[in-house]
Amino acid sequence: MSTRPAEPATAAFELPDDALDGVGSRPFGIYVHVPFCATRCGYCDFNTYTAGELGTSASPESWLEGLRRELDAGAAMLGRGGRTVPAAETVFVGGGTPSLLGGGGLADVLGAVRSSFGLAPGAEVTTESNPESTSPEFFATIRDAGYTRVSLGMQSAAAHVLRVLDRTHTPGRAVAAAREARAAGFAHVNLDMIYGTPGERDEDLDATLDAVLSAGVDHVSAYSLIVEDGTALARRVRRGELPAPDDDVLAARYERIDARLADAGLRWYEVSNWSLPGAECRHNIGYWDGGDWWGAGPGAHSHVGGVRWWNVKHPARYADQLASGVLPVADSETLTTEDRHVERVMLVLRLRSGMPLSDLSPGERAAAEQTVADGLLEQVEDRLVLTDRGRLLADGVIRDILS
Template structure:
């Protein structure tokens, strides 16, 4: 979760939502995001809401403890049940992210999942994912996760080259993520993802080819590949500003993306979102699709964001403040916004345009529709889908996705 929270109106102490939030709920999937804010070390590029043991020492006391975290988070799940009242929907996706969720015992992650199941019920085909650091799991841990009900795991690989991992302050050993894929398969996980980052200072084309080859060779059914974004306030940003590390390069990012598309497509992975490839529809991350299509999700944990029926809210960032609110019977939410119809239309364009299915032209405003027609002429949108009423990015359009989106939301 991002480390900087937006401003917004106060969240009611009981976390209550306006009646309009339940309108049409039966037609929307419901998911849960469970945030685990702990990391063994802080990666130099990361600005997520995470904390190492030294950062928490003396700050929040027992309330911020990893030992009690699963029980604290379960309290928010019970709060969600009270807020959503008699909403009959079962949960279709659960995603445990961080931080490093697998720093907690597998039994704790299982208890968090069990709390969701006890309060809401899990759909029979529910997708249940956890992120994992390759060095924080072993075959026994993965088997315990699978027994607890997890059926998808996402490993942070980032790169196959040690010198690239060192720039990112990643501590795992090259080769370990690939071994984790085999261990997850042996434990019974049907779906496995590897996360990659491209464009790290000092990474060569050869390095990127090696990372893609290693990821593909491991045999996951899903690969995510993200351009490195240097966030202000991170150690990497400071190193670049001091000239100790070269800056990132947009042209390099574009070249690396084209390499990823070529290699992944040749290996049988199809893109379904600008930064995500899967071996088929069943291998797509349904939880992320829930975000991208404007469904409902409850984000539990420090700094987590939620969205239900056009209401978005976010929790206190610090684990101690988060736990204190729940201990006092209050919502940990510290701000929220009620999205207007126009807000939701714009978000649909922003998110759905990044998908392989694109967004319907009918949701574009007049200027956006004109921009879409021009984008087809410029080779940024596919002409076939456009003729059928959808805006779908071409490969060149994917390279310029942010600019295309800006034009179409007008």
């Protein structure tokens, strides 16, 4: 890998003092975006690139060099004026396919976080991984490096469903990888599912749930398939080659997933996430609870003290700007009080812990009372919590309260 730069990048983008003043009083995490994938999945619209798409314009080495510079510059910015640089309470390495970096590459990523921001005692450190680019040696290496959680993209146990999604791993590999991670000492292992793919049958979903539960994981994320504009899947749906996901089918699938996971002791703590007690993903909770985070890497988004910004998307431009001494910020926005309120309602209401009634305006409380009467929310002491039916219609519930 490249050598560490002698000086951090000098940022043209600066955070105002009032955004910095509260740093450390809110949860603080680091998100690292790895933009590399071996192949492009048909449903994915994330900021990712295959080797063929990048050519010689960027590489894992130039990306890591840029990442080190960005993290150093970020620590310098948050520590401006003699402030204490916040240690990362959580780190999440996502993508893309972080496991393509190998165990040694992911160890280097965590080393860059340690040398810039540092890790708080008991920090949660997660990496996403593709089952096909993992092995027992990979898991042992990243566990020794300090990673504490692994999230594996399973999506489905049915081969024909994986083909529709353009996933390259074989059925069964995700479960094997989860067991390897646990054998390497990971107490926290997540499997990601996608449900509602065209051609998926009830028996396919049941087989996927059987496989998930046989893996002994303590966390499951399950997402309904969304056909994103500009993806290969969207083009196939538009041409009539595949049917669009059916809302009634998606609702039935969700109920089936929730029932099976609940029977196994995994309870929902966010609409699309289930865990055993104590195994919730602290990094994601930080997002939902309005914490601060520095998002490093091409296209990564950050938020500190009501200011949000996002990086340029292409890995070559990202690395070039950092090499020239400038943070690769594409644009930024300062959230108004109303913006922050709307986002809080949108995020906190998705949590099992719900939202305090006191956070709502009189008009919003009146709308919430109607939603309670409709059976979509329930009042638990002084908080509003989605009912089982309300989870199926969470976006509509939130719109009704905010309208």
